[in-house]
Amino acid sequence: MFKHILIPIDGSELSMRAARTGIELAKLCQAKVTALHVIAPFQTIAYMGAILAASEIVYNEEARANAERYLLEARQLAEAAGVPFEGEAIFGDQxxxxxxxxxxxxxxxLVVMGSHGWRGMTRLLLGSETQKVLLRGNVPVLVCR
Structure with a gap:
């Protein structure tokens, strides 16, 4: 039925629950999975440039380390299920x-993702990323709660 399932993860418990569901489905369908973590870029303020530059480097390193941790957890789930896995972390503001x-x-x-993630109040103001994927995507989206 499905051959390649995309699983966006943000490290929240709900996104990891969606990852488990997507991997279980991939096993049933004999599909491969790609886990994707989108890293929000550092938000700069034009003030005290040297301090901000150092903060951006630290932010990027920490964000990349978090992404690798989330992707490793998804990889371990896929390996335990015997599902082919690819993980990717991409910087992106949307x-x-x-x-x-x-x-x-x-x-x-197919996209398998949680109904909401870490974005909190911005999600309420801008709409959830899941809702946007449902509206803009051209493949089925399985939303997990």
Whole structure:
């Protein structure tokens, strides 16, 4: 049925629950999975440039380390299930756009993601990334709660 499942993860418990569901489904369908973590870029303020530059380096290193930790957890789940796995962390200011582009680039035929993630109040103001993927994507989206 499905051959390549994209699983966006943000490290929240809900996104990891969605990862487990997506991997279980991939096992049943004999599909491969790609886990994707979108890293929000450092937000700069034009004040005290040297301090901000150092902060950006620290932010990027920490964000990359967090992404690797989330992807490792997903990889371990996939390996335990015997599912082919690829993990990717991408810097992007619009997770929805990055997710939709990754679906096209990697020719995924299903997205499995949590109903909401870490974004909290900005999610309430801007709409959830899951909702945006549902509206902009051209493949089925399985939303996990």
């Amino acid at each position: 997770p929805c756009g990055t997710i939709v582009q990754t679906v096209a680039d990697k020719q995924c035929d």
